[in-house]
Amino acid sequence: MQRGPFNWKTLWPYAAVFAALLFLPMALSRFYIYITAVIYVTALLAMSLNMVVGHGGLYQFHHAAFYGVGAYTCALILVRTELPAWVAFAAAPFAAAFTGLLIGWFCVRLNKLYFGMLQISLGSLLWAIVFRWYDLTGGDDGIHGVPIPDAISTINTSYYFILLVLAACVSVMYLIYRSPFGKTLQAIRDNPERCEAVGINVRRHQLMGIVVATFFAGIAGVLFVVVEGSVFPDLLFWVLSLEVFIMCLLGGWFTFAGPMVGAAVTVALRTFVGTYTEYWTLILGVILILLIFFLPEGVMGFIIEKVQGGEAEE
């Protein structure tokens, strides 16, 4: 029985990867550093979604809405107010989590697919507001040239900032994953009826999971602003939500780190395939179908199964 939250035996690969990533900018061109930073941002978004989808079993179909709320909150405070930048950075996750609380409060009253449908509707409502409220959000033009603090405004410094924030967030997520709350959420995913029977208020825990997950989505939104210096309504569009959902499936939604793998693969494909064809979504669909047939547990799930195959038999 593992008592402490962190165990070097299982964590050293992650530490090694992190160390390697610290040196990456020295080996890469500006463009690839930028793409890698985008992968980190997307990875954090996918990880936050997986807290409720993979570990919580919720049909969180419009997660991008909360990401967008985080990004817009950060950008708007930076552009429209004289407040220091850290206020913008700190306010964004809280704004996202509050939106998560509001939308989640309605959604947890419904089951499964109905939960997802309602969330798509409410999230799309948010998107419509951002899209139409020209005076505040700049409508479909979005907001460009958001002033980023000097310390993290170059491609290299923003890379390190994003990597550190990602590492910190993932560590905290891991803590939560292994906490009593994390275990409870996994139990709810496995069998909500039984959870109620052992005295767990399922809806309340689901709502709490949504608030935590959307908080991290808000942080991802901040990182997006840091790397791009702009925001636009597509951030809240349902297509992005679908993409992030597929990242979780692709990486392995029952694993902890899988969504990061899924994010890396998806962003890389989008970057390189996207330059050749407009039918990116079509390719995404094909990937999804292949996935369902060949890797039902996702890339990471597949790897873990292979690695642990020998050990698991006690």
Place this chain on the structure above:
Amino acid sequence: MLQVESLTKSFDGFLAVSGANLSVERGEIVAVIGPNGAGKTTLFKLITGHLRPDEGRIIFEGQSISGLRPYEVCRRGISLSFQVVNVFNRMTVFENVQVAVLSHQKKTRKLFSSSGRHGIEETEEILGNVGLADKARRVSGSLSHGDQKVLEMAIALGNRPDLLILDEPTAGMSPEETSVTIDLIHRLTRELGLTILFCEHDMELVFSIAHRIMVMQYGRSLIQGAPQEVRSNEEVQAAYLGGT
């Protein structure tokens, strides 16, 4: 401790439970018997809040609990072990029981401490009690049916219930597993002083451990009384026991 009065539940006009009465006193073992489809499972689900009664009253420790959600009923001190195995399939045996223990200790909302530090001893104790200690790290979905039924019971024990409801605890078990489980139920009542309400088709088991027996048929409760009384009741003989 528990009083059920003229409880009624219908599914699309079909009366699964109709005017059932039942009482359980503290420290007692009460059995519910009746043919397939008599409404035993439905009765237990009504008591534990998984179904809402159409009519009737359920009083536990002097307070009405009818209409409460399952988690609220559980927190009042009633645990249900399901007839059809209903566990957390992807989690280990240990985690299955630990979830119930954490819930009982009101620790399910702890975000930033390791679950490896909470409810460990209690969980180990329960697993030791039911004889699943050596399988603690197995994923519960991979257990044999008999072990899963035992795990069912272990999860229910995780809440340290005052009243434990067992819906056919030995259903689908092999004869050896059945006798181990019967011993277990005996021990639970003797050592932990649990109050148990259960239903079972195995008449030998019923008559060997129940203090009182309630007989159900077509959703109605025919009689509740001591084993001899039930055995000698003509109506019961005609309806169910077939003259044994």
